[in-house]
Amino acid sequence: MINTKNPKSLHNYTMMPFFIIGISAFVAGFGWLLAPEPWLLDESANIVLLGTSYENLFAEGINENLPSYLTLLYRFFGWWVSLIGMLTFGYTYVTRLGSQISRLVIQTTYFIGLLGITVILFIFIPSSPFVYLNIFLWIMWLISVFAGIKLNKYDY
Secondary structure, eight states: OOOTTOHHHHHHHHHHHHHHHHHHHHHHHHHHHHOSSGGGGGHHHHHHHHTSOHHHHHHSGGGTTHHHHHHHHHHHHHHHHHHHHHHHHHHHHHHTTOSHHHHHHHHHHHHHHHHHHHHHHHHHOTTOTHHHHHHHHHHHHHHHHHHHHHHGGGOO
16 A cells, blocks of 8 residues: 655655656567567457457558558557657656656646546457556556655745
8 A cells, every 4th residue: 555654655656657658658668679560469459349350451462562561550650659768767867756746747637648548449459468568557647646746846
């Protein structure tokens, strides 16, 4: 349990979730960068969304370049997610989330982002394993916000 009487403990519980989020995003992005067919990382959810298998989709003559296109999109997405992870880690490291404004900026930014991602996941691909990652990110965010609110009374 979080010790709400110790500002150092509160600060750690405010900051560490964003270190974890940043590192997780960085690693996940590299997963998309290194996978030979990155669209297969979420194959079951994509098949449900597409309404057909990849074999059927790629068998059509008009889709002969689709695997290359999907690889390009997922590589771009991998770089983007890795960059977000590095920015999150870097912002958290540099600011240490030591001021109320630094906490408010990152927590609000992630609230908006997580809300959008949650809507997309639950409307379009609720069977995706990324739903569990999303729940984990919300838990990290909630821990940070709770500790940050308690930490505000120690700010000068």
